[in-house]
Amino acid sequence: MAEDRAARRDAVGALGDALRDLVDAAVRTEVPIPDLEKAALLAGEITQLLRADLREVHEIASVDDPEIGERWYSPVYGPGSPVAPPMLVEDFPDEGRCVGRVTVGKKHEGPPGLVHGGVLAILLDHVLARSARAAGHGGLTATLTVTYRRPVHLGVPLVLTGRLGSVDGRRATATARLVAEDDPATTLAEGEAVLVALRSERASEVFAKTGRAVGAWTTRSSDG
Numbered sequence: 001m002a003e004d005r006a007a008r009r010d011a012v013g014a015l016g017d018a019l020r021d022l023v024d025a026a027v028r029t030e031v032p033i034p035d036l037e038k039a040a041l042l043a044g045e046i047t048q049l050l051r052a053d054l055r056e057v058h059e060i061a062s063v064d065d066p067e068i069g070e071r072w073y074s075p076v077y078g079p080g081s082p083v084a085p086p087m088l089v090e091d092f093p094d095e096g097r098c099v100g101r102v103t104v105g106k107k108h109e110g111p112p113g114l115v116h117g118g119v120l121a122i123l124l125d126h127v128l129a130r131s132a133r134a135a136g137h138g139g140l141t142a143t144l145t146v147t148y149r150r151p152v153h154l155g156v157p158l159v160l161t162g163r164l165g166s167v168d169g170r171r172a173t174a175t176a177r178l179v180a181e182d183d184p185a186t187t188l189a190e191g192e193a194v195l196v197a198l199r200s201e202r203a204s205e206v207f208a209k210t211g212r213a214v215g216a217w218t219t220r221s222s223d224g
């Protein structure tokens, strides 16, 4: 039922917020050892509570919509994911563009005070794939090129813009740019990707273990 899913999504988001606060505290704390030990025991109790009813690893969450690719535990934007920054993404499908806004915290640190390069890659990958998907060209990332132009500091509001380039059958290209919100003229990093939509028969094999129709990464037209 729609109301049940909406209520569950609210609860999943609230738990995600609480766990992200917990992860932030866990990677920043300097409390004494006994307090670390006490926290480990309390965390174990939370784990036991949640493990009472777990999905199998390929199973899609009840709060998700795999047909349109809405994923509540996405490591990039998932409201329920403790490891997501999370990034908020807005689609502009008519322009083949999407915009992500994110502030990266301590849990994603690489060099001291700076965002880990792999984390920047995942953020860029997301807006690249999403700019294509929002415009109707969903596909998996076949190639990803990241150019790191300037160090990116933790705690700084960032803006990522993905743009769909060309579309040729099942293949699309996209470009992305990362800037600080307060300095949009300075490019901090850039991304380029080739996205390839799966043939429907291939998608059936790839996603067989989920037991569900997964349309978001599959070609929908007869061009495939």
Ligand SMILES: CCCCCCCC(=O)SCCNC(=O)CCNC(=O)[C@H](O)C(C)(C)COP(=O)(O)OP(=O)(O)OC[C@H]1O[C@@H](n2cnc3c(N)ncnc32)[C@H](O)[C@@H]1OP(=O)(O)O
Pocket: 069, 125, 126, 129, 130, 133, 139, 140, 141, 142, 143, 168, 169, 170, 171, 194, 196, 197, 198, 199, 202
């Ligand atoms: C909203 C979005 C949120 C989620 C974003 C997440 C993005 C991701 O992380 S996706 C996960 C990571 N990526 C993957 O797992 C992909 C793994 N790779 C594969 O499955 C396959 O190699 C795949 C699907 C890319 C291509 O396989 P397949 O469909 O068999 O391709 P194939 O039939 O050989 O080629 C199709 C077309 O794509 C082109 N192509 C395939 N691979 C590439 C490539 N690496 N570079 C350039 N072009 C390519 C081919 O040349 C061909 O073009 P044409 O039709 O003009 O000849």
